[in-house]
Amino acid sequence: MAEADERTSLLTRRVSVIPPEEPRWIKCRYVFCVMSFLGFVNVYAMRVNLSVxxxxxxxxxAISPNSTYNNDTCPNLEPVPSNSTHNNGDGPFNWDPEEQGLILGAFFYGYVLTQIPGGRLAELWGGKWLYGTGVLITSILTLLTPAAANTGVGMFTAVRIMEGLGEGVTFPAMHAMLSKWAPPNERSRLSGWVYCGASLGTVLSMPASGYMCDTYGWESVFYLFGLLGIVWFLFWAWIVADSPNSHPTISRGEKEYIAKCIGPAHSDKSPPVPWRHILTSVPVWALIFTHIAQAWGHYTLLTELPTFMKNILHFNIMDDAFVSAVPYLLYFIVSILFSPVADIIIDHRIMARSATRKLFNSLGFCLPAIFLVLAGYSGCDVDSTIAFLALAGGLNAFQYGGFMSTHLDMSPNFAGTLLGITNAFANLTGFLAPAFTGYIINQEQDLGHWRFVFFVASIVYFSGNMIYIGFGSIKEQPWNNIHNRTNSQEPASAQQEEGWRGGENGEVQPPTLTYIQIQTSYTRSYDPLSGASELDID
Structure with missing residues (x-):
């Protein structure tokens, strides 16, 4: 009992070095969060508007006279009655399913190329202008899309590739910025809130695109979202800073709070990337395969759901767009409500950080896999199909408390580069998944072929989660600070044996018997300055 009291007293003295935040209604890290959220609203609005x-x-x-329809389809279904008159006329382009798959996937040819450079440049030079410029370039190219489409498939494909080059830097740059702005005990909620802008962008873009196509013509979709992206960039350039240290109006209390919480795990100067250690790390490769599995399921729904709704369930363009947005509305709600839950579980020591990450990842992968299978076998029962597809898309948001926070856990110094690596591999599925779907359903528009597409996505989800559970790790990796350790006069192991480093003004705290006992009871990821959220029970 006395030992426990002594341990509690020691922890209290350690935590007391964190200065209290000044009472401000609006904290700069939350302003950054809101602007980043709106940035991803624009990013995904411009990405998915083409799907509608x-x-x-x-x-x-013109392209479907040779298509095969059999009894395993829904030829006369009227799923959503409407009193309005819709423009259901065909468009001007004779693109077969394989060409459509090429066009939908062209974006990702460029997207994968700028992932790793985007992450590294954000670590070296800051993410503000890299992220903002990426969105601005995509906005300008979106305005040029109608002219490119009317020129020909080649020009249209080239513009979509260039849009991908612009957007490719956004996620890695944001992860690099989050590593500077998000205290460890807020990582799940801040990353979840920032990235759920992608789902809201989809929710807004799909029905808005359907309405615009139906009322003003398909060209108006690209003009609207391109203009909104440019307006967002002006506010981003004015309001946001690269880090708390460079923000002109941040309070001293908030700046010191963030710095103390993040601690020495994040260096002010980005060290050289330890490529050999990263590329030979088993947890990194587990993260890569997990991200690939996530992306395959996600892009199968994102790019192909409107086509499934029209060709199999025979929704018109307006209703198609609204119903296709339902999974992403649920995704947005789950992100907002449940991303903080992961932090709460860790903060209150209900579960260890590793167990919490793997629990949330399992919920975000296995539940969608189950509902995709159910959707494939729900036949022409429209209500059931929509419900299952909505749950498959929406519950995937649990992944923000899972593998999507793992990059920040493993390596705050190289979070941008690490996400760039995993996202580059993952977004190969951005063109592989549409191409695979186009190959499977080409001139075979029936439930059986779509059922196979959903079943494959389900298997990929299950496989990716098993890899993450078996080989994934949330512990800060040795190579995160490898250059600091190399330059130190004594090895890291000796430093750890002497005691905890990083007290006020950076002095070394004297070793104590009680602290060494805590070190043997808990993992090294516990940092008293970052709160109980850093505690992982071995």
Whole structure:
């Protein structure tokens, strides 16, 4: 009992070095969070509007006379009655399913190329201008999309590739910025809130695109979202800073709070990337395969759901867009409500950080896998199909408390580069998944072929989660500070034996018997300055 009291007293003295935050209604890290959230709203609005617009752009009558329909389809279904009159005429382009798959996937040819450079440049030079410029370039190219489409498939594909080059830096740059702005005990919620802008962008873009196509023509979709992206960039350039240290109006209390919480795990100067250690790390490769599995399931729904709704369930363009947005509305709600839950579980020591990450990842992968299978076998029962697909898309948001926070846990110094690596591999599925779907359903528009597409996505989800559970790790990796340790006069192991480093003004805290006992009871990831959220029970 006395030992426990002594341990509690010691922890109290350690934590007391954190200065209290000044009472401000609006904290700069939350302003950064809101602006980043709105940035991803624009990013995904410009990315997915083509998924809806292409339904209005293609002349299906001209390309489908040889399509095969059998009894395993829903030829006369009227799923959503409407009193309004919709423009259901065919579009001007005779693109077959394989060409449509190429166009939908072209974005990702460029997207994967700038992932790793984007992450590293953000670590070296800061993410503000890199992230903002990426969105600005994509916005300008979105405005040029109608002219490119009317020029020909080649020009249209080239513009989509260039849009991918611009957007490719956004996620790695944001992860690099989060590593500077997000205290460890807020990582799940801040990353979840920032990235759920992607789902809200999808929710807003799909029905808005359907309405615009139906009312003003497909060209208007690209003009609207391109203009909104440029307006967002102006506010981003004015309000946001690269880090707390460079923010002109941040309070001293908030700046010191963030710095103390993040501690020495994040260096002010980005060291050289330890490529050999990263590329030979088993947890990194587990993260890569997990991210690939996530992306395959995600892009199968994102790019192909409007086509499934129209060709199999026979929704018109307006209803198609609204229903296709339902999974992402649920995704947004789950992100907002449940991302903080992971932090709460860790903060209150209900579960260790590792167990919490793997629990949330399992929920975000296995539940969607189950509902995709159920959707494939729900036949022409429209209500059940929509419900299962909505749950498959929405519950995937649990992943923000899972593998999507793991990059920050493993390596705050190289979080941008690490996400760039995993996202580059993952987004190969951005063109592979549409191409695979186009190959499977080409001139075979029936439930059986779509059922196979959903079943494959389900298997990929299950496999990715098993890899993460078996080989994933949330512990800060030795190579995160390898250059600091190399330059030190004594090895890291000796430093750890002497005691905890990083007290006020950076002095070395004297070793104590009680602290050494805590070190043997808990993992090294516990940092008293970052709160109980850093405690992982061995």
């Amino acid at each position: 617009a292409i339904v209005a752009m293609v002349n299906n009558t």
